[in-house]
Amino acid sequence: MKLVRFGPIGREKPGLVDGSGTIRDLSAHIDDIDGTNLGKDSLERLRSLDVSTLPEVDASTRLGACVGNIGKFLCIGLNYSDHAAESNLQIPEHPILFMKATSAVVGPNDTVEIxxxxxATDWEVELGVVIGTKAKYVKKEDALSHVAGYCVINDVSERDYQTRLSGQWTKGKSCDTFGPTGPWLVTADEIPDPQSLDLYLDVNGKRMQTGTTAKMIFDVGTIIEHLSSLMTLHPGDVITTGTPPGVGMGIKPEPVYLKPGDTMELGISGLGVQRQNVVQG
Structure with missing residues (x-):
């Protein structure tokens, strides 16, 4: 299934995308696409619905972030060997973890504010992993059974804030609008291998990032095993898993960063496409 949230900011409703690409309203069946509705039983109940009986949603309706009421927004840094190289940083021994404030989360096509x-506001296309069932001390071989689904995330980053304001990377990752999420939450049954997905990101129509999740240093199962040994992962928690090469910071001879008027488009195979206009905050 492709699950969505649609409507005005702060008043999003739950929905799903049918086989023809039409959004259908799930409001009569669940309150939201969030942790309370992402368990296996809840998803099976949604799969059993007769989609043709659900109200259609106008195609022009705004899409919100595909997960509501996110508990923890956990981010893995330097998780692609080729991105670590362009950043002139060593490949980490363990997954690098930082947090993104949930107040940064916006819809997939909402405006991004500098x-x-x-x-030095930068772009990063990333695979997002959404937890569906509680995970604590999970082994790698069982980790994917705790995943509700996957989505596209733009981990927008301010590099000066990230590296020069002292402290953790979180400062450069948590600005308002720095977490476009969606368009859809694609349930895990439709993504049998999260390590075989292609990613891309364009700025003003120019391809900047091209990658594959096969190049991850730590795969999704390893990430969940590691994080669940440190903290309990709860339904509705989001993990964004790192970015491939091609970020603005890595451009030679001089970095290139976002400016007002720019447009980003990014996508992951099977998970949809985001588009954002960039404005001055």
Whole structure:
């Protein structure tokens, strides 16, 4: 299934995308696409619905982030060997973890704001993993059974804030609008191998990032095993798993960063496409 949230900011409703690409309203069956409705039983109940009886949603309706009420937004850094190389950083021994404030989360096509004083706002296409069932001390071989589904995430980043404001990377990752998420939450049964997905990101129509999740240093199962040994993962938690090469910071001879008026388009095979216009905050 492809699950969505649609409607005005703060008043999104749950929906799903039918076989023809039409959004159908799930409001009569669940309150939201969030942790309370992402368990195996809940998803099976949604699969059993007669989609043709669900109300259609106008195609022009805004899409919100595909997961509501996110508990933890966990981010893995330097998880592609070729991205680590372009950043002139060593491949990590263990997954690098930082947090993104949930207040950064926006819809997949919402405007991205460059923060006041920013000099280095950058783009990062990433595979998002959404937890469906509680995970604690999970082994790698069982890890994917705890995944509700996958989505596209743009881990927008302010590099000066990230590296020069002292402290953790979180400062450069949590600005308002820095977490476009969606368009859909594609349930795990439709993505049998999360390590065989192609990713891309364009800025103003120019291809900047091209990658494959096969190049991850730590695969999704390893990431869940590691994180669940440190903290309990709860339904509705989101993990974004790192970005392939081609970020603005890595461009030679001089980095290139986002400016007002730019447009980003990014996507992952099977998970849909995002588009964002960039404005000054």
């Amino acid at each position: 923060p006041r004083g920013s000099k």
